[in-house]
Amino acid sequence: MREASLQGAGGAAPSTARRDDRAHVLHSWSAIDTLNPTVVAGASGSHFWDEEGRRYIDLSSQLVNVNVGHQHPRLVAAIQAQAATLCTIAPYHANAATSEAARLIAEVAPGDLNRVFFTNGGAEAIENAMRMARLHTGRHKVLAMYRSYHGATAGAITASGDPRRWPAEPGMPGIARFWGPYPYRSAFHARDEREECERALAHLADTIAVEGPHAIAAILMESVVGGNGILVPPDGYLQGVRALCDAHGIVMIADEVMAGFGRCGEWFAIDRWNVVPDLITFAKGVNCGYVPLGGVIISDAIAASFAKRAYPGGLTYAGHPLACAAAVACIGIYREESLIERARALGDTIIGPELRAMQARHPSIGDVRGLGAFWAIELVRDRDTREALVPFNASGDANAPMMQFAAECKRLGAWPLVMGNRLHVVPPLNIEEGTLREGLAIVDEALAVADRFTAN
Template identity: 55%
Template sequence: MDLDELVFHPWVAQGPRRVPTIVAGEGSHVVAADGRRYLDFSSQLVFTNLGHRHPRVVAAIKAQADRLCTLAPAHANDVRNEAARLIVEVAPEGLGHVLFTTGGTEGIEHAVRMARLVTGRPKVLAAYRSYHGSTTTSIHLTGDPRRWASDTGAAGVVHFFGPFPYRSVFGATTPEEEGERALAHLEQVILQEGPTTIAALVLESVTGSSGVVVPPAGYLRGVRELCARHGIVHIADEVLTGFGRTGAWFACDHEDVAPDLLVFAKGVNSGYVPLGGVLVGERVYRAFTERPYPAGLTYSGHPLACAAAVGAIEAMHEEDTVAAAARLGTDVLGPGLKRLAEKHPCVGDLRGIGALWTLELVADRDAGEPLPTGGPQMTAFTKACLDRDLLTLVLANRVHVAPPLNTTDADVTTGLTALDEALTAVDAELRAG
């Protein structure tokens, strides 16, 4: 019996799988049980920002394990305090406190709970074409089809359309027009739902796994202004984009936007030990200075996870990782992917920033018809990548390209060559069909 069959796997039908069994990793590569090395162009689920087995992070975990492995959250703790200090130092202005969680979906749950308690309002706005997690509130907030099987329509969530120039629902012809019309649409949603009924607006500062959509200039500032005008708590979901992924510490930094609450996870410690959290601004923090916050987590601020965060953030400062991610996007990944998009008819659109990109694959470039999820073309693409020792993140008809932020230019070139050959396989499937 394949022991992998003992594991109940998320997001897939249970049954035999044809995937490599990964047993080791270093830098931008992982190693399978048969000794085969794969270039990780996905950072797993876009979280190994510092790659695999970074020595600074591993050493921090080992040193903490020798002192103290776990501690209840009610106690004060030195490494927990230090992790909070380092996170607050790089956070947008005004976010001066941290509630630690074990992941992003818990962070979203707590941020929404805080907003509802502070405002006394029931509703929460979230965008279509978004992903916020898979627990009860976070899956309702999610705007893409991953929510459908669990969506009861009873979580007080109202969805709206964000800007998406490639598939504009507003009939816009320029990014500027798209941003303006998306803000006008959002304002109408707020007015028609009733501003005094809306506790929070949850928004990915750059759309992540639902399509890597970078908002037009001015859109995030416009959202922030609408929230401030109506007393709505602005919750920035930076679970996937935070800690350097977009070439800034946080994606909202590109527009100098400071939300009321900011949810993080993944890149805070490169995913080495599960950790997430909510950065809390003064408005929300003051509400709980004299009354208890009515929620908690057994592993909030787990010492091993916080030690990993301290090691990761210190390494990012020392190695100038955020600037490296920005350069990777402008000088290497962006230009290389643009050449592939121009060369291959199956690529309908290319979008991205920093070390976060997506190629949207289509059956017809002019019509923009998406390739079917799980269809022969997407299957051919995934197989071609694995045959060339490349790990990619494929969701629906999109190929997400998100290598570790410290990936070398040579490894990026190798990955782009493999993508080129895999896209050639898709082109061939389309011609044959």
Template identity: 60%
Template sequence: MLDFSEDELEELRGESQRAYDLDRAHVFHSWSAQKQITPMVVSRAAGSYVYDGEGRPLLDFSSQLVNTNIGHQHPTVVQAIKDQADVLCTINPAHANDKRSEAARLITERLPASLDRVFFTNGGADAVEHAVRMARLHTGRRKVLSRYRSYHGGTEQAINITGDPRRFRNDMGDAGTVHFFGPFLYRSEFHATTEAEETERALTHLRRTIELEGPQTIAAVILESIPGTAGIMIPTTEYMQGVRALCDEFGIVYIADEVMAGFGRSGTWFSFEHFDVVPDLVAFAKGVNSGYVPLGGVAISDAISATFADAAYPGGLTYSGHPLACAAAVATIAAMEDERMVENAAQLGETVVGPRLREIAATSPIVGEVRGTGMFWAIDLVKDKDTKEPLAPYGGSSPQMNEVIGRIRAGGVLPFANYNRIHVVPPLNVSEAELREGLAVLERAFTEPV
């Protein structure tokens, strides 16, 4: 943790006040009613902590937007960005450069052998956009199927594919997207009582959706391998393999959205590895370089890559494979490997987070269910454990939910909250002591009446 002298704190407070005033005067915030927000100033960050405008440390249980997988200000990655800036800050993506080439090699080494090429983008939403475009051009079809309770990005196509309320005001019904229900036993749409029933009925529902939409019209099925913002509902292996089989049967491209779930977040390099499936396209971003410089991409199967061997791919980005971003990715992947961050996430998820959250759920009057793996956990908060009524409505918040979030922040933890859920998604290299400290804060917040 950082330690500030009184003079440093005074200077920091002045900087932070100016930053806040200018923000409120000139910055337009995403997903917000502009007059109703009072954004927290983050003045510094280091490791698993961020510091507010007063210099107060907050244990970052959000990894910001679940992207700072290596924590804040990792010295190796910061130095790699500085070193790259001395050599080559930017270049036309038509040219080869060493850091983009090396980043592509490191990424494809961690993927199945059939996914051997990478198209770099600037982030996750445009990775999804280009994955969909590739699938449509490869198949000659237009429709894309995605599940309700999903998030795929804020750009035009990605937000229409998204299956949560953020889509509503952006959805004109003409984007060629169709939604279906995925498996989620705790809030089953299929009246299932076991995971086996939920899996079977969800697959039957998907098959019927494909048949009734017309398989010959469907370019792709896109799935978050483990849905992130929507609630970290881990599917069964049988479900994921069933989706793969349906795609094969009907000639549909299977796109794995690994933007949030990838690069160690769930305790494996990519979350689809949990299910022994191989996608045709993989969209990634966030953890590839922990957001230190914006970067995303699409890993492309040999079959789809061959579609564009002699016919130009009609898409590109000025900053595709940006040298600073790719240098950060190279250093990030090396740091994750050298420091065994993926293994740390898997171990602490199994031995610390899972057991402690289950203990909390057993005694808390408002914790309905906990679910997750690695450093990727969701806590479903309810008004009543028997009825499972959410503590906040789907697509909104509530005074009770705001009270819980306020308690967590007052305890020195920065949470990731979405509707009626608190997510436990700290950096992959969080220490056991930090985890236990943060989980104790959550326990106190969930134990008191709301």
């Protein structure tokens, strides 16, 4: 039986990091007294290790952002070189790193999305995209999906459709919701993906009608839903959304914060369906989180709205030179190491086939779905009824089966990303094939824990 290996003989000596963390840090989405964080001492490529030297294969890419792996030497060198040249400058100036990053991002964006507004991360990108759409159209409503997550700032969390928004309610006014496609748990009682697509689009059209198309500024959606299940839209769905937006003068905002920059085997996930939105929000993979960076890629038509009037928004660190230098280097790495194509190949030849083979062996796997290096297995108690392994929004004892499964993955040496009743398999795009197969073998072994809770 495998166990997480030690990075060095005997492991590293414990530091004061845990003591200081427990005394002074409030972590995201966590209760102070119940959290027991792993103290990470270092990382390289597709691995990281704790202060005791225990080494893990990173199947999570941390929060689905370390697309080129940890401590990529070219990316580190670019940040160091920029720090020696210009660490920071106010955003009303121009500088070489920010200008080049904007040009390169526009080059890989679809259609006429030629201008970039930089932010510090994905949530701020969502905030500004919604503001741009409202100002461009003169309308106030934004339609957003259930089963979505767009960030934790005030407007972004209101637009999110999952339970993380509940403590922030009532939130920003003007958000209306609709159900997106999810064939495995169809809200429309569809029998197949074609019917799911048709019924989901009909539902969206009805929602537009009853909310008043004259009042709707934007439809905001993740091109491929990320944290709420890696839900790949059926063919034709995004084209149908684009057509509805065109028919009613509605801005289409594609949230590509998680799915973009190669994660789905395309520069942007929406490229797979040859759809051009009006705005794209990005973060994470643009520079793999080595320095915080996000932004909005803007169509020519929307940019024209701010040609003669000032755009009323900004951030002290917008277009930060260190972050943008990292983006320039990262886009170069994607191109020169063919990581967009590699992500597609990983999904087609390794991740997808291996997960489907596991589904045949493990009664706890109800569904397998994904593309590129962006996959999920949905765990169930009963395949026939599709009862989830843990209830919706489970916590405490109710969530024990998933926590035990995750703990077994870690014990065996792979760091999982567990959300709800799902394991998300989202490794770095440049993970070595042998390491990926080793990580998937650990998942296969750990699934015996989940199988113990099934009725099959």
